[in-house]
């Protein structure tokens with residue numbers, strides 16, 4: 001992500017992601033109310049601290065919005081409880097994220113103790129059973145790496161001349177999807193280790209409806225355009241063709257049935273809800289805004305791959321010109337991406353106090369029914 005808070009920064013180009021958090025706001029509130037069990041020993045003790053982690057937080061301000069929403073829902077839930085918890089919030093992102101901007105912009109009136117937790121979320125970041133709430137929004141489409149097969153000349157999945165699996169052969173799509181499966185499983189297992197029994201997790205995932213074709217969508221066509229901009233620059237001798245062929249975007253967009261199958265296969269969470277979120281409004285698609293957004297998200301990847309000499313301004317100027325001419329921006333039929341809201345509850349570990357507590361709760365309930 002482009003750091004800082006200048007005109008090209010993520011902070012100034014993340015309204016789409018913000019709108020997704022707004023669509024998820026009420027759902028989060030209602031589901032916390034229904035599923036956070038304040039009697040559960042892991043949530044109810046005399047000096048309870050509720051620990052929340054936002055995975056893939058970037059530089060704010062969206063992360064602050066998400067965290068405030070979770071805290072307000074938890075506070076509501078504890079209203080009638082004797083114990084009023086304190087909150088500790090961990091902001092996670094990759095080590096080269098601009099944490100300075102994030103911390104500089106922390107809300108002064110916050111109700112939590114804030115910390116940074118640098119590192120990949122495709123691995124453990126917290127001690128066992130210490131988190132109560134995990135949140136991750138519009139970050140899980142980032143793969144941990146580009147599948148090796150797509151960059152190898154001798155592989156049938158070599159993705160020559162493209163920057164993504166959009167429009168590529170089925171082998172390329174399969175390589176991306178198996179990398180996603182591996183990454184998502186690693187993410188779920190790491191979070192399952194870190195969450196307390198009964199701990200909650202919200203994921204907002206950029207995805208694609210079952211059966212929809214990425215190459216017939218605005219995202220897919222945007223990536224195709226980007227690929228052709230690279231090709232043009234290579235033809236003009238501004239970058240090497242070899243470098244273009246080895247550049248691929250590390251994004252995968254899963255369908256809801258893929259998500260459900262992966263969570264079930266992992267088996268450590270109960271699926272409370274998977275729902276499609278309302279799509280952010282695109283009433284006036286603006287080529288300049290879309291290009292700036294793309295630049296804020298992938299500019300850093302381009303720079304990393306091509307080196308500092310890469311004419312990044314020229315690349316995105318070409319992209320802008322193509323976007324102006326393209327129907328992608330104006331044809332609502334092409335807006336096929338969908339955003340999924342996933343609400344999970346950590347299953348109780350076998351033999352844990354939480355499992356005993358749940359069993360005793362079930363017993364009390366059934367003895368009431370029998371009476």
Ligand SMILES: C[S@@+](CC[C@H](N)C(=O)[O-])C[C@H]1O[C@@H](n2cnc3c(N)ncnc32)[C@H](O)[C@@H]1O
Nearest residue numbers: 017056057058062093094120121137138139142
């Ligand atoms: C599109 S931004 C979303 C930021 C924020 N959650 C929001 O809703 O605006 C995706 C973020 O995920 C981060 N990210 C990607 N892969 C990651 C990983 N493996 N571990 C931690 N963060 C990661 C990126 O660095 C980026 O800051």
